[in-house]
Amino acid sequence: MAASMQIRRSSASLRGEDSLIRKLPVVSKYIDTTTCIGCKACEVACQEWNDLKVVKTEQTGTYQTMPTLHAEYWNLIKFSEHDLGDSLAWLMRKDQCMHCADPGCLKACPAPGAIVQYANGIVDVNPDKCIGCGMCQTGCPFDVPRFHEKTAKMSKCSLCVDRVEVGLEPACVKSCPTGCLHFGTKEAMLELADTRLLQLRANGFTNAAVYDPKGVGGTTVVTVLAHGDHPEWYGLPKDPHIPLGVRFAKSILKPLGLIAIFGAVAGMFGHYLRSGPKEPHEPPPGGADQSGTTKETRP
Amino acid sequence: MSEIAPHAVSAGDPAVIAARTQEDVAVGNEIVRHRLSSRVMHWTVALAFMLTLITGMPIWTPIFSWMAFLVGGLHVCRWLHPWSGAAFFVGMLWMLIHWLASMKLAEVDKKWLSPTAIIKYLNYPETDQQTGKYNGGQKLFFYVVVIDAVLLFATGFVLWWPSFFPQAVREPSIPLHDIAFLLFVVSIIGHVYLGTAAFPGTFGSMMRGTVTRAWARLHHPKWYRDVTGDKRS
Numbered sequence: 253m254a255a256s257m258q259i260r261r262s263s264a265s266l267r268g269e270d271s272l273i274r275k276l277p278v279v280s281k282y283i284d285t286t287t288c289i290g291c292k293a294c295e296v297a298c299q300e301w302n303d304l305k306v307v308k309t310e311q312t313g314t315y316q317t318m319p320t321l322h323a324e325y326w327n328l329i330k331f332s333e334h335d336l337g338d339s340l341a342w343l344m345r346k347d348q349c350m351h352c353a354d355p356g357c358l359k360a361c362p363a364p365g366a367i368v369q370y371a372n373g374i375v376d377v378n379p380d381k382c383i384g385c386g387m388c389q390t391g392c393p394f395d396v397p398r399f400h401e402k403t404a405k406m407s408k409c410s411l412c413v414d415r416v417e418v419g420l421e422p423a424c425v426k427s428c429p430t431g432c433l434h435f436g437t438k439e440a441m442l443e444l445a446d447t448r449l450l451q452l453r454a455n456g457f458t459n460a461a462v463y464d465p466k467g468v469g470g471t472t473v474v475t476v477l478a479h480g481d482h483p484e485w486y487g488l489p490k491d492p493h494i495p496l497g498v499r500f501a502k503s504i505l506k507p508l509g510l511i512a513i514f515g516a517v518a519g520m521f522g523h524y525l526r527s528g529p530k531e532p533h534e535p536p537p538g539g540a541d542q543s544g545t546t547k548e549t550r551p
Numbered sequence: 552m553s554e555i556a557p558h559a560v561s562a563g564d565p566a567v568i569a570a571r572t573q574e575d576v577a578v579g580n581e582i583v584r585h586r587l588s589s590r591v592m593h594w595t596v597a598l599a600f601m602l603t604l605i606t607g608m609p610i611w612t613p614i615f616s617w618m619a620f621l622v623g624g625l626h627v628c629r630w631l632h633p634w635s636g637a638a639f640f641v642g643m644l645w646m647l648i649h650w651l652a653s654m655k656l657a658e659v660d661k662k663w664l665s666p667t668a669i670i671k672y673l674n675y676p677e678t679d680q681q682t683g684k685y686n687g688g689q690k691l692f693f694y695v696v697v698i699d700a701v702l703l704f705a706t707g708f709v710l711w712w713p714s715f716f717p718q719a720v721r722e723p724s725i726p727l728h729d730i731a732f733l734l735f736v737v738s739i740i741g742h743v744y745l746g747t748a749a750f751p752g753t754f755g756s757m758m759r760g761t762v763t764r765a766w767a768r769l770h771h772p773k774w775y776r777d778v779t780g781d782k783r784s
Binding site: 531 | 610611612613614616625626628629673674675710713714718721722723724725726729730732733736737740741744748749750751763765766768769
């Protein structure tokens with residue numbers, strides 16, 4: 253968490269969106285899955301720069317370091333294999349936080365300021381504010397945030413925001429030997445992707461596409477897929493959205509619930525003003541009305 | 552049933568104090584409505600509920616962030632809310648066992664099974680002379696809060712330990728926990744209002760255990776007749 257960056261949006265904030273004084277260009281990481289050789293240099297660079305502890309690798313019979321992301325492993329080259337009939341597709345995709353323009357984690361987070369989106373589009377966890385509830389993992393359409401057992405906080409890729417804010421590229425990009433990773437403004441990265449798509453299509457990958465799903469407002473990480481019509485082959489959801497349950501709870505139930513609670517209090521108060529208390533109005537039994545020694549209602 | 556004449560003793564009389572550990576007995580002008588164990592149970596559940604409420608509301612929306620400061624911040628809430636919620640759930644099970652037998656719906660309570668029943672009730676109609684110790688609304692409230700507590704605990708358990716549940720279980724748990732919470736809070740707002748400001752003497756029944764004969768005749772006529780033997784309706 254680099255506190256010196258301008259914040260565009262903050263979790264559990266009643267403030268409206270986008271209160272920026274100065275507009276900054278949105279940055280982007282370009283991932284070309286077609287030129288990734290699965291060397292894992294980016295995984296090592298990520299561990300090293302972010303000072304993450306060694307996580308035990310797990311061999312599952314593929315070219316993948318471990319089955320899934322981990323609280324101390326934010327960047328994982330996912331491997332999958334597809335029989336295309338006459339040939340075999342070996343697909344390597346760099347799995348990490350997608351830094352959505354409309355982040356589900358940020359929407360789901362109940363702790364003010366625990367997840368922020370900086371002016372340049374990077375989505376980051378602020379461990380100081382994080383309460384470790386895990387809601388962000390439920391809100392994420394890509395299942396990225398992970399609970400850290402030791403710190404009891406959530407953690408995920410920060411797009412090396414501490415490097416980016418001083419003008420450096422993320423550690424993974426710096427380490428990539430094949431040039432399949434690039435970093436720059438989103439505009440520039442989409443241009444680069446378009447150039448690459450032309451090449452891929454000329455080479456026979458007619459369905460090649462850029463993965464920049466509109467359902468989450470686009471992602472700060474843009475991914476070039478040779479089989480763009482089948483993002484699920486790469487382990488990517490076809491049309492990701494913030495989960496319905498999270499949107500329903502945050503956008504509909506919350507305002508309705510506040511109306512219900514304050515309405516109930518106001519309703520009871522109004523009822524008292526109109527009807528007052530219900531008290532006995534009959535003469536008390538046993539002739540106490542004559543003696544006057546017995547009170548029928550409590551003070 | 553007491554042999555003491557209605558006005559021979561007052562609220563502070565030793566006979567009344569002694570009777571407060573019993574239930575459904577008339578001592579002088581006082582009738583013991585809730586024995587000591589009922590009151591301890593009620594306030595245990597209420598305390599656990601209040602603690603769960605003030606630690607849950609700031610997690611629900613930052614409008615109630617200030618509640619978090621009462622327990623030391625949102626981080627404490629994340630830890631305390633599930634535990635006090637579990638205590639509240641156990642308390643509700645205690646309540647279920649303690650009061651279930653008293654909550655069987657009688658014929659006179661059936662008219663409460665209408666959505667407008669509570670509106671009619673708030674217009675202060677004459678109490679049905681067959682109304683027993685608990686009216687239909689109180690019985691329905693009992694079932695609603697017990698069932699709601701089960702829903703709160705089931706969804707809350709998922710939110711407590713998200714790592715143990717798949718996305719398909721975690722996702723619906725968030726809105727379901729909210730719906731169950733809202734149903735509970737709105738019910739409790741009504742419960743607190745009716746139990747204090749709206750019906751004077753009711754709060755005392757849960758504090759000191761006793762109500763006056765007049766209160767009993769007004770709100771629970773059949774219970775009054777059963778306890779006192781007074782046949783007037």
